[in-house]
Amino acid sequence: MKKVYSAVKLPQEAIDILEDNEIELTMHDELTTPSEDEIIEKVKDVDALISGVNVEVTSKVIEANENMKIIANIGAGTNNLDIDKAEEKGIVVSKTPGRDSVASTAELAIGLMLAVSRNILKNQDMVNENSFDGWQVMGFLGSHQVSYKNLLIIGFGNIGQEIAKMAKAFHMDINYYDIKDRSEFKEAEEETSAKYVELEEGLKNADYVILQMNYTDENYHFIDKDKLSLMKEDAYLINTARGDVLDEEVLADYLEEGKLAGAGLDVHENEPKMNERLIKMDKAVLTPHIGNDTYEARVEMSKAAAEEVVRALNGDEVKYKG
Numbered sequence: 001m002k003k004v005y006s007a008v009k010l011p012q013e014a015i016d017i018l019e020d021n022e023i024e025l026t027m028h029d030e031l032t033t034p035s036e037d038e039i040i041e042k043v044k045d046v047d048a049l050i051s052g053v054n055v056e057v058t059s060k061v062i063e064a065n066e067n068m069k070i071i072a073n074i075g076a077g078t079n080n081l082d083i084d085k086a087e088e089k090g091i092v093v094s095k096t097p098g099r100d101s102v103a104s105t106a107e108l109a110i111g112l113m114l115a116v117s118r119n120i121l122k123n124q125d126m127v128n129e130n131s132f133d134g135w136q137v138m139g140f141l142g143s144h145q146v147s148y149k150n151l152l153i154i155g156f157g158n159i160g161q162e163i164a165k166m167a168k169a170f171h172m173d174i175n176y177y178d179i180k181d182r183s184e185f186k187e188a189e190e191e192t193s194a195k196y197v198e199l200e201e202g203l204k205n206a207d208y209v210i211l212q213m214n215y216t217d218e219n220y221h222f223i224d225k226d227k228l229s230l231m232k233e234d235a236y237l238i239n240t241a242r243g244d245v246l247d248e249e250v251l252a253d254y255l256e257e258g259k260l261a262g263a264g265l266d267v268h269e270n271e272p273k274m275n276e277r278l279i280k281m282d283k284a285v286l287t288p289h290i291g292n293d294t295y296e297a298r299v300e301m302s303k304a305a306a307e308e309v310v311r312a313l314n315g316d317e318v319k320y321k322g
Contacts, residue, residue, distance in 0.1 A: 112264030
């Protein structure tokens with residue numbers, strides 16, 4: 001019987017797929033991340049490994065079992081894996097992009113944009129304190145509407161395009177920047193009315209900037225002091241990409257100095273810890289990396305990983321190669 005070790009706790013729907021295909025599952029059955037030593041011990045005699053973006057699949061893990069056929073990573077990316085080492089050992093790596101994962105992350109990006117722009121948390125505090133004095137024409141609470149504003153999406157992959165589709169419902173002027181050839185986005189441009197702009201121009205004109213690019217070593221602190229200095233003082237920055245693409249200390253400086261109106265972050269530079277300065281700011285809305293943390297998305301992703309394991313162990317090509 002083929003064997004798989006899952007370094008993440010799986011929903012029953014994914015477990016059923018493995019069991020129905022007579023694959024023996026050993027699973028880290030807790031909502032914690034196993035240590036490197038624990039993973040190494042567990043993968044020694046398995047045919048497949050299921051990991052998640054919270055699990056560091058290092059070269060030592062990969063070298064612990066050179067007979068593995070596949071590492072099925074639950075997540076849209078694979079930057080938690082040593083891809084080069086896996087390729088060297090001939091181990092297939094897969095990922096789990098899916099409709100619900102894309103939609104859930106895009107929803108949160110829009111939600112953060114609304115929350116920080118409309119001062120949702122501060123207004124909730126007013127409700128909790130029961131200190132609302134009643135409606136007034138000039139009772140401005142610091143909020144700004146999102147509708148009819150200029151949006152720049154940096155990273156126009158599946159999630160960036162889904163954000164554009166949702167933003168279109170708010171009648172936003174949608175622009176995007178991506179390092180890929182524009183010809184790849186022709187259909188998406190037509191569907192969303194999004195327009196390509198050079199990065200400097202986009203940052204200067206945007207009321208809202210949403211970061212949704214993939215993370216690589218080359219774009220560490222992609223949004224730094226120089227790029228933040230291009231943004232308008234009444235603009236908002238949203239990060240649903242990866243924490244390391246943004247210099248959070250510089251962002252905190254800009255928010256404190258009134259050089260930006262606000263920020264919404266779901267991903268963080270030093271996860272699982274979050275920036276203490278940003279936590280204390282009314283101008284910042286922080287969530288704990290919950291972009292695709294919905295029942296629909298996580299079940300979809302887990303099932304996809306299980307199905308990739310089945311394909312690989314049956315000698316078939318995987319659907320979503322990493």
